[in-house]
Amino acid sequence: MKKKNFLKIILILSLIIITFFVYSEYFKKDKNSLSKQVNPTTNIEKDAIYNSNIIKDINYTSRDLKGNEYILVAKEGEIDLNNSDIIFLTDVTAYIKLIKNSELIVITSNYGKYNTINYDTIFSKNVKIDYVDNIITGDYLDFSMMKNLLIISQNVVYKNLENIMKADVIELDTMTKDTKIFMYNSNEQVNVTNIK
Numbered sequence: 001m002k003k004k005n006f007l008k009i010i011l012i013l014s015l016i017i018i019t020f021f022v023y024s025e026y027f028k029k030d031k032n033s034l035s036k037q038v039n040p041t042t043n044i045e046k047d048a049i050y051n052s053n054i055i056k057d058i059n060y061t062s063r064d065l066k067g068n069e070y071i072l073v074a075k076e077g078e079i080d081l082n083n084s085d086i087i088f089l090t091d092v093t094a095y096i097k098l099i100k101n102s103e104l105i106v107i108t109s110n111y112g113k114y115n116t117i118n119y120d121t122i123f124s125k126n127v128k129i130d131y132v133d134n135i136i137t138g139d140y141l142d143f144s145m146m147k148n149l150l151i152i153s154q155n156v157v158y159k160n161l162e163n164i165m166k167a168d169v170i171e172l173d174t175m176t177k178d179t180k181i182f183m184y185n186s187n188e189q190v191n192v193t194n195i196k
Contacts (some may be wrong), residue, residue, distance in 0.1 A: 053079040058089065062119050062145070068174075069097040070119060070145050074112065087114045092123060094143070096174060105150075105174065106130040107141065119145040127152060129172075135159045136170060148175040166191040 058074040074089035089112035096105040107130075109123035123141040129152065139154035150172040158165040158181065167190045171180040181190050 053081060055079070055087070058087070060114065060116070060119075064145060064148075066175075067099040068145075068148075069095075069099075071095040071097070072112075072114060072121065077114070085115055085117045087116065088112070089114055094121065094123070096143075098174060100175070103132060107143070107150075109141065131172075133161050136172075138170075148173055150174060162194060164193045164195055 055077040056075070058072070058077045060070075060072040062070050064070075071094065072089075073093045073095075075091040077087040077089045080086035080088065090110070092107075092109050092112035094107040094112075096107070097103075098105070107123060107128070109127040110125035112124070113122040115121070121143045123143070125139060127138050127141045129136040129141070129150065136152055136156065136158045138152040138156040141150060141152045143150050151169065152172075153169045156167050156170055158167065158170060165181060167181045168184045168188075169180075169182055173179075183190060
């Protein structure tokens with residue numbers, strides 16, 4: 001009887017020890033292999049998330065109900081992480097093709113902020129508008145396709161074949177061609193120089 005009990009105890013202990021070794025080896029290998037697989041994936045995901053908001057060679061084209069076309073080209077864009085409808089642009093060129101009189105307005109700037117929903121665009125730094133025989137430069141331009149309105153401000157210089165004007169703000173309605181040129185301070189006047 002003692003031998004049978006002793007054999008049972010040894011058999012049970014052996015079974016427990018074998019189970020322990022198999023269990024620890026199996027989970028130890030899985031844990032190591034999982035950690036090796038998870039770390040690179042995690043790093044890749046972090047890099048992918050970080051880099052996924054950068055877009056190279058951007059080209060957006062849109063048309064309004066009247067058939068006017070707005071083309072926006074940029075070397076690079078970065079999607080706003082807080083609002084995916086907003087893209088921050090670098091080295092921007094915009095083309096506004098007006099159907100009514102087949103005219104082309106070309107806008108260039110160092111930077112831009114584009115709304116992909118309503119097509120509103122803010123251009124900043126070294127802004128230049130080239131329109132027929134007119135060139136307007138400034139530091140900041142707000143363009144609304146819905147309102148057909150260009151508002152350029154800060155260090156604005158307007159040149160055409162006859163005049164050079166310096167002002168604080170120029171508003172241009174792209175449909176009617178109505179233009180407002182004014183200063184922020186009502187006591188100051190727009191500086192006009194005749195070049196003919």
